[in-house]
Amino acid sequence: MAQDNILAVIDIGSAETKVLVVDLEPQLQVIGAFCAKTEGMRKGEIVNLGALKESVHSVIGQAEKLAGAARRVRGACLAVSGALVGGFSVKGLTSVKSGVVRADDKDAARADAFDACLHRIPENRHIVQHMLRRYLLDRRQREEPLGLSGRELTYDLWVIDADDTYLTELYQIPNRLGMTVRGLFPASLASAEAVRTFAQIMDDNRLVIDIGAGTSDFVLFRDGAVVCTGVIPVGGEHITNDMSRGLQIRMEDAERLKIKYGNAYARDDDVFAEIDLDSFEGELKGFSKHVSRYKMELITELRLRELFTLIAKKINAEEAFSGTVFLTGGTAQMEGIGKLASAIFGNAEVRIGEPSLSFARAYAEPKYSTVVGLAKLYRDALSQKREALGKSGWFRRFFRGMF
Amino acid sequence: MENFEEKQSATPDGNAAPGNAPAGTPLPPPLRLKVVGVGGAATRMVSQLCESKAFAAEFVAADTSVSELAAAERFGVRTVLLGENITGGIGAGTEASRGAAAAKASEETLRAMLAGTDLVVLIASLGRGTGSGASVEIVNLARETGVPSVCFATTPFSWEGVKSTEQASVAIDALHANSNAFILIENNLIAQTVASGGSFSEGFKISDRWIESGVTACCRMLLNTSGRMRVDLASFKNLFPNVGTRTLFSVGGGEGGNAQEEALTELFRCPLLKTRTSVSSDAETLAIHIETGTEPSLAFVNETVQRVKDRFGGDLRTLSSYAVNPALGTRLEICVFGAAGLRKASRVVHPVPKKKKQDSVMPGGVLVLGADDDDVADGNAEPSLALDDRLGGFAETRHRLFEGKDLDTPTYIRKQINLDKTLAKKKKEFGGAPKK
Numbered sequence: 001m002a003q004d005n006i007l008a009v010i011d012i013g014s015a016e017t018k019v020l021v022v023d024l025e026p027q028l029q030v031i032g033a034f035c036a037k038t039e040g041m042r043k044g045e046i047v048n049l050g051a052l053k054e055s056v057h058s059v060i061g062q063a064e065k066l067a068g069a070a071r072r073v074r075g076a077c078l079a080v081s082g083a084l085v086g087g088f089s090v091k092g093l094t095s096v097k098s099g100v101v102r103a104d105d106k107d108a109a110r111a112d113a114f115d116a117c118l119h120r121i122p123e124n125r126h127i128v129q130h131m132l133r134r135y136l137l138d139r140r141q142r143e144e145p146l147g148l149s150g151r152e153l154t155y156d157l158w159v160i161d162a163d164d165t166y167l168t169e170l171y172q173i174p175n176r177l178g179m180t181v182r183g184l185f186p187a188s189l190a191s192a193e194a195v196r197t198f199a200q201i202m203d204d205n206r207l208v209i210d211i212g213a214g215t216s217d218f219v220l221f222r223d224g225a226v227v228c229t230g231v232i233p234v235g236g237e238h239i240t241n242d243m244s245r246g247l248q249i250r251m252e253d254a255e256r257l258k259i260k261y262g263n264a265y266a267r268d269d270d271v272f273a274e275i276d277l278d279s280f281e282g283e284l285k286g287f288s289k290h291v292s293r294y295k296m297e298l299i300t301e302l303r304l305r306e307l308f309t310l311i312a313k314k315i316n317a318e319e320a321f322s323g324t325v326f327l328t329g330g331t332a333q334m335e336g337i338g339k340l341a342s343a344i345f346g347n348a349e350v351r352i353g354e355p356s357l358s359f360a361r362a363y364a365e366p367k368y369s370t371v372v373g374l375a376k377l378y379r380d381a382l383s384q385k386r387e388a389l390g391k392s393g394w395f396r397r398f399f400r401g402m403f
Numbered sequence: 404m405e406n407f408e409e410k411q412s413a414t415p416d417g418n419a420a421p422g423n424a425p426a427g428t429p430l431p432p433p434l435r436l437k438v439v440g441v442g443g444a445a446t447r448m449v450s451q452l453c454e455s456k457a458f459a460a461e462f463v464a465a466d467t468s469v470s471e472l473a474a475a476e477r478f479g480v481r482t483v484l485l486g487e488n489i490t491g492g493i494g495a496g497t498e499a500s501r502g503a504a505a506a507k508a509s510e511e512t513l514r515a516m517l518a519g520t521d522l523v524v525l526i527a528s529l530g531r532g533t534g535s536g537a538s539v540e541i542v543n544l545a546r547e548t549g550v551p552s553v554c555f556a557t558t559p560f561s562w563e564g565v566k567s568t569e570q571a572s573v574a575i576d577a578l579h580a581n582s583n584a585f586i587l588i589e590n591n592l593i594a595q596t597v598a599s600g601g602s603f604s605e606g607f608k609i610s611d612r613w614i615e616s617g618v619t620a621c622c623r624m625l626l627n628t629s630g631r632m633r634v635d636l637a638s639f640k641n642l643f644p645n646v647g648t649r650t651l652f653s654v655g656g657g658e659g660g661n662a663q664e665e666a667l668t669e670l671f672r673c674p675l676l677k678t679r680t681s682v683s684s685d686a687e688t689l690a691i692h693i694e695t696g697t698e699p700s701l702a703f704v705n706e707t708v709q710r711v712k713d714r715f716g717g718d719l720r721t722l723s724s725y726a727v728n729p730a731l732g733t734r735l736e737i738c739v740f741g742a743a744g745l746r747k748a749s750r751v752v753h754p755v756p757k758k759k760k761q762d763s764v765m766p767g768g769v770l771v772l773g774a775d776d777d778d779v780a781d782g783n784a785e786p787s788l789a790l791d792d793r794l795g796g797f798a799e800t801r802h803r804l805f806e807g808k809d810l811d812t813p814t815y816i817r818k819q820i821n822l823d824k825t826l827a828k829k830k831k832e833f834g835g836a837p838k839k
């Protein structure tokens with residue numbers, strides 16, 4: 001029985017795989033953790049399944065070992081990300097027969113939304129998760145329409161779906177170790193959960209962006225409810241790639257340069273600054289030993305500006321944004337990134353977020369946001385499930401995705 | 404490029420030639436080379452090449468537009484009108500599918516055109532109907548009929564719109580997967596190499612010039628009959644035994660006392676090295692062609708070849724060749740051609756447009772390999788090359804376009820921001836003196 005409480009929480013990032021082995025009872029607790037380079041994945045996309053399995057298995061193995069040899073982990077929880085993950089909204093509609101919204105009106109609207117969703121989703125894609133965005137009663141937003149009078153009730157649903165092949169391949173990774181997948185969440189939601197501060201009450205408007213190596217996962221909340229989620233296949237590796245090409249240096253050199261001297265703004269102070277590549281053993285030795293710091297910053301600024309603008313366009317298509325922006329993921333550590341994000345998201349307050357959950361104090365680094373949040377989401381969903389099983393009736397609508 | 408005389412008469416070949424022609428007699432062109440332009444812009448480029456007489460090959464233009472072809476005919480280019488019944492001879496418009504249909508309708512004419520060819524050099528201007536649609540069909544035909552192909556393709560500027568970019572991207576994947584060597588001329592990228600703020604057509608002119616010098620260098624290397632070292636067809640085929648591998652292609656030139664240094668610097672920084680289908684280092688096979696105005700010293704050739712190898716690789720096989728071309732004077736020109744990914748070629752899954760041809764991607768490739776090529780064909784011979792060592796590159800991933808944008812290409816390139824120019828302007832703004 002005790003084994004059922006042990007879960008491997010796995011975030012396969014394009015750069016690094018992070019695994020937490022957690023004990024779910026009586027309280028969420030990390031009992032083993034490991035993080036190492038991922039092979040066979042680019043931009044959240046599986047490019048070499050064999051290599052990917054091997055590298056992820058070794059990380060899981062290490063985490064298990066740290067958790068104690070006696071414990072064989074049987075369950076896994078995974079994050080999904082990359083260009084093969086999508087999100088869209090569907091609306092279910094019903095006419096309110098009695099003129100006052102009753103529980104069965106809500107059920108009817110919900111059923112209609114799911115019907116519409118099943119029609120929209122192509123055969124080769126699967127629903128990862130869906131959530132109620134809001135109710136509209138005669139086109140006006142209502143937090144809880146029950147008992148209100150009106151004629152037409154809309155159930156506005158946000159659906160996150162993913163490509164079948166991708167999911168099948170992803171599932172194979174834990175399955176091959178004899179683990180069953182018990183939870184599956186979008187990376188965006190997981191990261192958002194991890195950086196949610198205590199002080200923050202649910203009814204916050206916030207945009208959370210996890211900028212990793214190959215993808216940027218974002219989620220927009222209004223009044224605590226999800227408005228939209230998305231993945232842009234651009235991350236820190238693109239900055240490195242651009243530097244490598246623009247400065248004519250190797251990828252490894254570009255990566256080190258970025259981490260040591262990177263800045264999200266092309267600064268006037270750096271127009272004449274040069275960085276000596278010799279300390280990095282640059283490849284173009286004999287041709288050019290110095291790279292311009294300004295050029296490097298300009299390359300980064302252009303890339304990040306474009307990324308934020310893409311995200312701004314996506315969320316503004318849903319509704320004009322005002323609120324707080326949280327940046328997390330490895331690339332959130334870039335100097336000046338907060339200022340740049342603020343400029344693009346209408347001078348919003350920007351915070352650089354790292355996991356702030358008490359059970360994972362030791363993992364308070366931006367790159368661990370997804371994995372830490374994943375554990376929390378699974379645990380919460382589990383409690384909700386138990387609660388709902390205990391009660392009955394319309395509580396069931398809290399059921400999410402696969403639970 | 405300047406006009407060159409036919410080389411073989413300028414410098415008779417002293418070597419025993421295939422067929423044992425008596426020394427001193429001009430040889431027939433050793434290679435039946437066809438340079439085929441597909442699409443309106445490519446047709447004009449082929450006309451230019453034909454007019455320049457920089458090398459001896461047969462020039463062919465394949466297009467859907469009667470007027471484009473009529474213009475090309477005046478330069479002595481052989482013309483193939485595609486799908487007259489489909490397009491009515493007025494062009495294929497913006498739909499690649501129309502270009503493809505036109506080429507399919509003229510399949511027999513195209514087959515006849517390809518017959519008796521040792522190597523086809525295809526030039527495709529991607530973005531609109533004919534270039535993007537018909538070129539894919541022609542490369543497929545070449546592959547089917549066993550004619551090795553070297554494909555040069557230009558991509559549309561980002562201002563030409565999402566549709567052009569998308570259409571070109573689909574065509575690139577298909578061309579890359581089915582040609583023995585594939586060279587991309589990314590218009591957005593090469594526009595970086597010159598002063599910005601040029602006129603509208605300036606960008607196209609630069610693109611024309613790159614095509615011209617690329618194709619010329621490539622063909623002159625293959626047709627070289629002067630010099631003591633050369634690349635013949637058989638060895639060239641050995642360099643590119645498989646379709647769908649990644650190609651390294653670069654040209655550079657220098658002049659005067661510092662010619663070698665200049666040429667190498669240009670060669671190493673060539674924008675053709677930075678495209679998404681190319682490699683810029685660690686090529687497995689390499690051909691290095693050097694042209695000088697006067698007979699070079701052996702030490703000079705050796706040193707140059709060594710430095711090119713140090714930079715570009717060529718561990719599996721390297722061929723070097725040189726030619727003396729008096730028209731060059733003190734000028735030195737270098738052209739490098741190579742392939743990477745041969746070892747793992749059989750593991751890379753490329754889209755194959757037609758199902759029935761799938762088996763030709765199998766190890767061994769479409770071409771018959773020489774005995775010493777076993778290691779090339781064997782997919783398990785060695786683990787794949789470390790991609791990280793190259794400059795940039797996301798080529799392995801399948802989903803390159805995100806909502807019509809090629810986000811893997813650096814933003815500064817797509818936005819056509821010239822980094823050096825911007826920096827220089829900034830420096831000027833601050834008075835040219837370091838600010839404290």
Ligand SMILES: Nc1ncnc2c1ncn2[C@@H]1O[C@H](COP(=O)(O)OP(=O)(O)OP(=O)(O)O)[C@@H](O)[C@H]1O
Nearest residue numbers: 013014015016212213214215236237330331333367
């Ligand atoms: N100090 C820093 N400044 C800028 N970038 C950094 C810094 N430290 C790490 N990075 C970048 O963060 C990225 C890794 O972040 P992270 O571990 O969150 O990505 P991932 O989860 O593996 O990838 P993804 O979520 O995109 O699949 C790398 O691209 C790395 O270059």
Ligand SMILES: Nc1nc2c(ncn2[C@@H]2O[C@H](COP(=O)(O)OP(=O)(O)O)[C@@H](O)[C@H]2O)c(=O)[nH]1
Nearest residue numbers: 442443444528530531532533534559607610611
């Ligand atoms: N280099 C170059 N490219 C051109 C020129 N004109 C058009 N192009 C490019 O070629 C692409 C295809 O145009 P074109 O060949 O006229 O169309 P097609 O005949 O239908 O294939 C366009 O998208 C442009 O990017 C030119 O004069 N020179």
Ligand SMILES: [Mg+2]
Nearest residue numbers: 013212329370
């Ligand atoms: Mg991540």
Ligand SMILES: [Mg+2]
Nearest residue numbers: 442443468494
């Ligand atoms: Mg045309």
